[in-house]
Amino acid sequence: MSKALVCPCEDVTTEELNHALAKGYRDMESVKRYTGFGTGMCQGKQCQSTVARYLCEHGKLEAPALHPFTPRPPLFPTELSTWASGQVDPSMAPVGGVPHVDDTLETSLKPAAPVPARAKIVIIGGGVMGLSLAYNLTLLGETDIVVLDKSYLCAGASGRNGGGVRMQWGTAANVQLARRSIELMKGFARDMGINVWLRQGGYLFLAKSPQVANLLSKSAELHNKYGVRTQVLTPDGARDIVPQLSMKGVTLCAYNKDDGVIFPWPFMWGYAQKCQQKGVQIETFTRVQGFEQSSGLIRKVRTDRGDIACDTVVLASGAWSPEIARLAGVVLPNKPHRHEICSSEPLKPFLGPLVSVLDSGLYFSQSMRGEIVGGMGDPHEPAAMQMGSTFRFLARYGQAMTEQMPQLGAIKVLRQWAGCYDVTPDNSPILGRTPELSNLLQMSGFVGHGFMMAPAVAERMARWMATGQSDELFSRFTLNRFAEGRLEREDMIIG
Ligand SMILES: Cc1cc2nc3c(=O)[nH]c(=O)nc-3n(C[C@H](O)[C@H](O)[C@H](O)COP(=O)(O)OP(=O)(O)OC[C@H]3O[C@@H](n4cnc5c(N)ncnc54)[C@H](O)[C@@H]3O)c2cc1C
Incomplete structure (x- = not known):
């Protein structure tokens, strides 16, 4: 009975539900993300009531x-071909969609007990940034940490992203961070005891305009300088890697075989579980509502479950960071931008690299489970905290995909969702101390690449916090740089 099947599509058993309960995941959204139930062909139609x-x-x-x-x-x-036949007005802004999570659910799942009255470090945001930082702090002996999240873990961008991890960047800082992250990711399953389905099938970028071709070749030179083996290829050379691609309009390609994809959800569980084992308190369904401040310091974090007195506060709330910073009187320049994404039925493995057309923002890869996971930015998406899914996205994505790989017209889309990129004016993060409020540390603004940067950034941030050792990341990528006009521009952004 302990191994009775509850989700036939994804082979989820009662034993896995018991594991989820034992780990403390006690709502349907979390149990879905912990076990994978309801993510297969039937999308929960057969199994959801059994699981409940x-x-x-x-x-x-x-x-x-x-x-x-x-x-x-x-x-x-x-x-996909059905979606591709949909008519969209390219000049229109996307609107509406199914809302991502019910605010009333967040309120009704709020634990009755108050939060701890004091902690040395309070981290706001239980996304990959907050959790990876907490984990790295524990490795350095700091365990008096509370992580706060207003929702379930994975509710933010960290549970909604494409899992792409690449060293092909336009700045030396990002090349080095991503290379270190991938190194850490290779040991993640061993260190954290959870399989994160890392598959290093490479990243293949396609350029259709002279500007993008120039960016790819310049970036490849930078990568090679830092030991990343990016190759510049002709379209024919790229077709040797992915023969199914149409190269219509493509002038140049760049390929690094050491890039890849991971599955974000187990990554989040791995960090969360290790943190909890070391004594970090992760308080989900707990919303930060304000701060008590005096003499240029934050003294207490106010939540809807009481106040926490603390020495240091880390703002790691992704696209919500500006609204939380505002509660402390701090203005961040980040803007949330919805990005939509979808996943197909599983196919036999055929696609090695993640493929991206940098000109249009189209990207797609094949996960270890066989699904084609892909998305595409929309230049008409207004800045807003919006996570609904639109028909317009499926139509645009379907058209771009079937143009790039015509055979994919026959695959079926199983589910679509959306999350917010946390976009800064120069596409680089905001790190380090806050001017005028020195115990408020910034850790946001990772646009569409925070998942892959988190392991390396968190490792360095924990060292900087725990040892006081200087690190240029936390003096160069500060909030000050915008006022001082010291932008750190990154242009290799997908979407
Ligand atoms: C569609 C999409 C595709 C992407 N693809 C990739 C990719 O392929 N590779 C990659 O590296 N990155 C990708 N990203 C970007 C990546 O997901 C993010 O950069 C990263 O997850 C950001 O992590 P975070 O911890 O900063 O934020 P989040 O994961 O958003 O976490 C912030 C947390 O703060 C919580 N919070 C908000 N307000 C409050 C409050 N008042 N009180 C308490 N808690 C609060 C939220 O509930 C949330 O859980 C993608 C993003 C999207 C949307």
Whole structure:
């Protein structure tokens, strides 16, 4: 009975539900992301009620914890070519969509007990930045840490991204950070005891305009200088790597075989579990509402479960960082921008690298589970905290995909979702101390590449915080740089 199957699409058993309960994941959104139930062909139509009943009987969960997870359109698997035939007005801004998470759910799952009255370090945001920082601090002996998140873990961009990890960047800082992150990712399963499905199939960039071709060849020179083996290829050379690609309009390509993809969810569980084992308190469904400040320092973090007195506060709240900073009277220049993404039915492995057309922002890769996961930026997306999914995205993505790889017209889209890029004026993060509020540390603004940067950035930030050792990341990428006109421009942004 312990191995009875509850989700036939993804082979999830009652044993895995028991594991999720034992780890403290006690709502449908978290259990879905911990076990993978409901992410296969039926999208939960067959298994969701069985899982809810099991969690009710064996985990003593009650409503609202048993609230069904957010449904993902399209409601039925539908061929990409059908979406590609949709009419979209290219000059229009996308609107609406299924909302990402119900605010009332966040309120109703709020624990009754108050938060700890004091902690040395409070980290706001339980995304990959907050969790990886907490984990790295524990490695240096700092364990008096509380991580706060207003929702379940994975509710932010860290649970919504494409899992791409690449060393092909336009600045030396990003090349080096990404190279270190990938090195750390290779040891993640061993160190954290969880499989993150790292697959180093490479990244293949396609350029269609002279500007992008120039960017790719210049960046490749930079990569080679730092020991990253990016090759500049002709379209024919790139077709040797992915024979199914149409090279219409492509003038130049760049390929690094050491880039790859990971599955973000287990990464998050790995960090969270290690943190908890070391004594970090992760308080989910706990919203930061303000700060108590005096003499240029934050004294307390105010939450909807009480206040926490602290020595240091880290703002690692991704695209929400500006609204939380505002509560402390700090203005951040970051803007949230929705990015939509989707996943297909699983196919036999055929696609080695993640492919991206830098001109249009199209990207797609094949996950270890066989799905084609891909997205595409929209130049008409207004800045807003918006995470709904649109028909317009599927139509644009379907058209771009079927142009680039015509055979993919026959694959069925299983689910689409969206998250927010946390965009700064120069596409580089905001790190280091806050002017006028020196115990508020910034860790945001990672645009569309924070997942791959987190392991390396967190390693350095923890060292900087715990030892006081200087590190140029935290003096160069500061909030001050915008007022001082010292921008750190990164142009190799997908989307
Ligand atoms: C569609 C998409 C695709 C992407 N693809 C990639 C990719 O391929 N590779 C890559 O490296 N990166 C990718 N990214 C970017 C990456 O996901 C982010 O840069 C990264 O996850 C940011 O992590 P974070 O911890 O800063 O923010 P988040 O993961 O967003 O975490 C912030 C947390 O703060 C919490 N919070 C907000 N307000 C409050 C409050 N008042 N009180 C308490 N908590 C609060 C939120 O609930 C959230 O959990 C992608 C992003 C998107 C949206």
